Amino acid sequence: MTLPLAGRWIAVTRPPEQATKLTAAIEAAGGAVISFPLLDIQALPDLSGFDQAITPLAQFDWVIFISSNAVQHGMPLLQLAGIPPSLKFAAIGPTTAASLQAFGITQVLTPQDRFDSESLLALEPLQVMQGQRVLIVRGVGGREVLAETLKQRGAEVVFGECYRRVNPQSSTQVLAQAYDEGKLQGIVVTSSEALRFLLDLAQDAAWLQATPLFVNHARIAEQASTAGLTVYCSGVSGDSAMLNLLQGQLS
Template sequence: MSQCHILITRPQPENQLSCERVKQQGWQAVPLPMLNIEAIKDPAQVALIRSQIFNIDEYKYVIFVSKNAARLACEWLDECWPMLPIGINWIGIGQGTTQSLLAGGVPAIANPGHTSEALLDWLKPVKMRNEKVLIIRGLGGRPELGQQLQDRGAKVSYLSLYERRKPTYYAQTFFMLPDIDLIWVTSGESLTHLTDYANAHKPEWKSLPILTPSARVNQIAQELGWNKATNANGADDNSLIKATEIQTGK
């Protein structure tokens, strides 16, 4: 299926990078981001972010929940910390997030697995009681990770660097797209937005193979009526490419 058309729903700027990887595999990439990532720009909130970054050396663990969190945090760390503070455990959830941190000069490690649930399982042996933990994320992120760390006695704080918004598309956008053979979705929120647009403009998409990043999102996809949802066990390009090869028989 060298002419396999894959709909890439990841937000920018990662969408473009994923499209390039797809093309390298000999497939056809069709970009259609289902999330817009917007860095927080409100002056009062920016001042609070700067203050938290300057005080980041107070934390034993700093956890980044996404590539966007990693990318924006690296920009803030470059501005506020010419030399990174020592004694911090920098943790990226998933290989893609961790690679973004490493590329930005942050000596991060990745938990085995690629989800918040896998991270919690990995941290079980670690004595979290009274340890200060900072979770870097987008506004309104999932609360489960922080809540469960608090249940273990950790002192959890949050740093929100961006907002996630639903992009606006019109019927003509979908009319102009080529026929799609397979879909990549990399978060539950993107999946929800995709479902809204598919229900309105492309109901036939819901019979296509769709790759999801985790068991949790795969379950959501099935509940939303995606008949051929498959867990790729990761939101990174390598995991999605491997799952695509299985789907296409490449």
């Protein structure tokens, strides 16, 4: 019996520590993985700005985490500051909520279908925010739609930025060579920022134009399509959905 991804080489652009399950699933399906991380998560060397933003923590009604990285870097700092029992927690998706559970936070507002700012903002508890103070824990930069919408609903919003995203790659030679050798049938991209880094490095390279991208969110798919690339979108997060997408298109 031939495995569904036999003979398929797939580049995975997640940080290695976040790609272990997907890598194992691709290999179990017969595929080969090229690890090409386009994001590296680094703690900020100076966290005085974060400490200043969250002090005192009791001023906030809500704290929203936009990623599991935000939880891993931010929660130890919040615990040091002393988390008041009245503080309510929200997360952008189930992976982030699961990371919070590891810190003992079990009551977390989380969207159930799509996992992005818009889906979180659609939830009933965040509709009327007049007089509410919200702390958004995130990396440096990022989308502003969450904060702007909460402000429009009457909330005061403070950013707690506790890490940064950098591109660890200096060139795409590894991917270009793999393509020339017939060993690049797809590239998995699950971050808008990672796609921007890829486009900046590869420019309009012929190998990138000829290699399909596999993404998990419509926003990333639109970004790739605008750049003229072939893109397939699972529409949902999760390794199983990505594996199904890969098998559906590459089998």
